[in-house]
Amino acid sequence: MSAVRPVRRSLVVVGAGPRGTGVLERIAANARGLDGGSGSLDLDIHLVDPFPPGGGRIWREDQSPLLWMNSQAQDVTMFTDDTVDLEGPVLPGPALHEWAGLDGRVFPDRRRQGGYLRWVYEKAVADLPAGVVVHHHARRALRLSGTRRGRQQVWLEGRPRPLTADAVVLTQGHLDAEPDDEQRELSAYADRHGLVHLPPDFTADSDLSRLAPGQDVIVRGFGLAFVDLMVLLTEGRGGRFEGDRYVPSGREPVLHVGSRRGVPYHAKIGYDWDAGSGDRPPLPRFLGPAQIDGLLARASGYDFRRDVWPLVDKELGYAHYHRLFTAHPERTAVAWTDFEEKYAAAEPLSAELRALVAASVPDPADRLDLTGLDHPLDGVRHSSPEALQDALRDYIGADLDRRHDPAHDPDLAVFLGLLSVYGQLVRLGDLGPWWHGFFSYLASGPPGPRLRRLLALSRAGVVRFLGAGLRVSAEDGVFRATGDTVPGAVLEARALVEARLPQPTLARTRDRLLRALHAEGAAATPTGLLAVDPADGRILHRDGSAHPRRFALGPHTNARGAGAFTRPRTNSPTFRQNDATARAVLDLLRALDPSPAAA
Ligand SMILES: Cc1cc2nc3c(=O)[nH]c(=O)nc-3n(C[C@H](O)[C@H](O)[C@H](O)COP(=O)(O)OP(=O)(O)OC[C@H]3O[C@@H](n4cnc5c(N)ncnc54)[C@H](O)[C@@H]3O)c2cc1C
Helix, strand or coil: CCCCCCCCEEEEEECCCHHHHHHHHHHHHHHCCCCCCCCCCCEEEEEECCCCCCCCCCCCCCCCCCCECCCCHHHCECCCCCCCCCCCCCCCCCCHHHHHCCCCCCCCEHHHHHHHHHHHHHHHHHHCCCCEEEEEECCCEEEEECCCCCCEEEEECCCCCCEEECEEEECCCCCCECCCHHHHHHHHHHHHHCCEEECCCCHHHCCHHHCCCCCEEEEECCCHHHHHHHHHHCHHHCCEEECCEEECCCCCCEEEEECCCCCCCCCCCCCCCCHHHCCCCCCCCCCCHHHHHHHHHCCCCCCHHHHHHHHHHHHHHHHHHHHHHHHCHHHCCCCHHHHHHHHHHCCCCCHHHHHHHHHHCCCHHHCCCHHHHHCCCCCCCCCCHHHHHHHHHHHHHHHHHHHCCHHHCHHHHHHHHHHHHHHHHHHHCCCCHHHHHHHHHHHCCCCHHHHHHHHHHHHCCCEEEEECCCEEEEECCEEEEECCCCCCCCEEECEEEECCCCCCCCCCECCHHHHHHHHCCECECCCCCECECCCCCEEEECCCCEEEEEEECCCCECCCCCCCCECCCCCCHHHHHHHHHHHHHHHHHHHCCCCHHHC
16 A cells, blocks of 8 residues: 655755844744644755854854954844734744843954854754754855746755755855956956955955065955954954053054045944933834835836935934934924924925024034035045044044934934834835945944044054045056045055955856856846845846745845844844745745645
8 A cells, every 4th residue: 555655845045144044043933833734844954055054154153253243232133023023923032142141232253143143043943843854065056947837956066966946045145256347457467566456355254464564555445344354454463452552563564544435434322322311213204114105106216316315314314303302402492393393394405404404403513414424524635644644533533432422312313213214225125335335334333442443553553544535546566545635645555455345246246056047037136136026035037027936035135134133123124024935935835736746
């Protein structure tokens, strides 16, 4: 007598970093209940990643302890709570500081976060129903094949036979990119002249040993990649801090840093919301679901600068003035209710709105000027590089003071406004790098202690500022840096470091699997990311159809979630996307014909 053999289903997840782990957590949460009542689900989950599951590449535990998160431990959780608007079950769990026994205000090192992510991964595996078996393949996935209706094949490096999959999820995250023409030319020039050129990269993976002690190095980029570079080339080379003084080891190069803005990202705010002095701004107000619906409904589409930015400006202004008027009325000239009514009626970015603010907020320093914040050195000129060093140290010191002084808590209201706006704009999909850069510059800068160390390194002469409008040329066998802030100043160096992450598009990524997918018809967003259906993460094709068995989530797609780790109690889009994709995958597996041969 032949019994019907239960069919084992197979899911392949490529990329086992935070996003892959988050999807696994949601599969575990949703799988109970979807097992047809049999009490077990016959499923193999193949996790493919050359790096350890949980942390993956960026958060692997095997990296320098000098590299920190730029999030406080209390702002990082991998677990859902009752604020999250999802169809699957809420499964609470500890945030990073609770798991690690840390003060919530600490900025932990990345290895610690890697430990947390490994624990979350192991917990998700343990929570899977009976019959689900997870296999980790410490290899790179190279190719994905299979028809739209049938099972898929995932080919791994060094493995002659593919993994067979009923469904595939690509959570591949941050990718390496082929250099663009400029980077290729700079590298070729460096090779011809015996110079060093380090193109955009993940700093933890760059070969910094090529930068010699005492060598002048031009560093292009003043964001978080610069902070990592600065740390690895100073403390990482044996230097140490005694209070506010840097004691060099003598093995540091001299870092000459500049960028378009010429200043570092604003320091993380160093105080909490003082609830005793008023409520948080009631957001969203001018940029909420209704405005996003309106933008999405426009037949002619929308332009970020023309249609979205004015709403962002009005929303952030509302957050700022709400706090100023309610917590610091002595710095305003009219009552909040009067101001609010006129503010609501005024057109965004209009002369009328500017006049209202000027008449109601006497001190210009209390007015919100996003353009000025974005370009703080516009029009600023210094007569010598030394004058620039002094002025920039003053600027950074003033920023540190301000970001640690609750008298400036309208800044904290703007920060909350930025989080609200970011969460709303997620529905518009890929808005391109400018918006993410602006958000990071204002809301996601380095922890205060990092900027204090930057000041100490500047005083020690190990870091030198080049100012705004940085331009680098390759001439006469050297690299030359010039900028707008010190007219006429030229710095020559034999080393150039691009301190920024690669920005891979589907066309330029080094990832063979994604490049092939694109060549075979997967659609790209306007800025070149992998296009997926925001409802469930299914990969879209250029003919507009969604692939029934292929899914993708994360920074390489338009389903980028919160763009960072989730803060507790914020209804994070990351959790909502992970849940929707996990449920769609489980629905698909459940609906399949019992015989895989029929597929
Ligand atoms: C340097 C850095 C620092 C950051 N710091 C913070 C922070 O402090 N706070 C914060 O909130 N956010 C931070 N972020 C942002 C956010 O937390 C990260 O974006 C997060 O790592 C994203 O997770 P992910 O799983 O989508 O991508 P990733 O972390 O990139 O993981 C993707 C995984 O996929 C694997 N993979 C890719 N392609 C393949 C393939 N073909 N085959 C097999 N495996 C593959 C990779 O090896 C990797 O392990 C940081 C981002 C970066 C890059």
